[in-house]
Amino acid sequence: MAISASLFAVTIDCPDPVRLARFYQGLLGGQLRSASADFVVLATGHGTRLDFQRVANHRPSPWPDPAAPRRLHLDFSVDDLDRAERHLLGLGAVLASYQPGGQRFRVLLDPAGHPFCIATAAAAGVPDQELAADPPMTSSEPR
Known part of the structure; x- marks a missing residue:
């Protein structure tokens, strides 16, 4: 409920x-x-x-370290990936060495080391298939 x-x-x-x-x-x-x-x-x-x-004990999340726990990250929709990337690099972001998104999105690290993504409108869209009302959870998924 x-x-x-x-x-x-x-x-x-x-x-x-x-x-x-x-x-x-x-x-x-x-x-x-x-x-x-x-x-x-x-x-x-x-x-x-x-x-x-x-x-006081902040440590940046390692990206992309499969052994490190994943944490929350932010995703932002932008009109132009290249222009947004240049702007963010000028503000102090760093382009992550691993880029799994091709031309759909880019992973950057903010000045504190948090990974975040900028995405095209297509990549930022909501998937069109609705999730079942109560999907089964696997034992590795949090409830």
């Missing part, structure tokens, strides 16, 4: 919230809000905000 809930923010752990928030502001626009240098909110006006939280 679903409850009444809506996603209002995604919080990203990092060593320097102000720096990382400014990076994503360069991609998305919006306003930065903060109560301290340890927690910064990027409000873009698109409904869901990005929050940046300082953590």
Whole structure:
């Protein structure tokens, strides 16, 4: 049974919230809000905000290390992959050495080392096949 809930923010752990928030502001626009240098909110006006939280023990996720646990990553739809890539590299992103998406999407690392993707509209589209109401879960999938 679903409850009444809506996603209002995604919080990203990092060593320097102000720096990382400014990076994503360069991609998305919006306003930065903060109560301290340890927690910064990027409000873009698109409904869901990005929050940046300082953590002392931050370590970038290794990409692509199949032995490392996968964590959440962000995907952004862009009009022009090449232009967006150049813009993001200028803001401080790094192009990941492994690129599984061909011309559909690119993997970059933000200034704190988090992998994220930029994708064409076709790659960002919602799959057209609806998932069954209660698909069977395998033992390796979290519930």
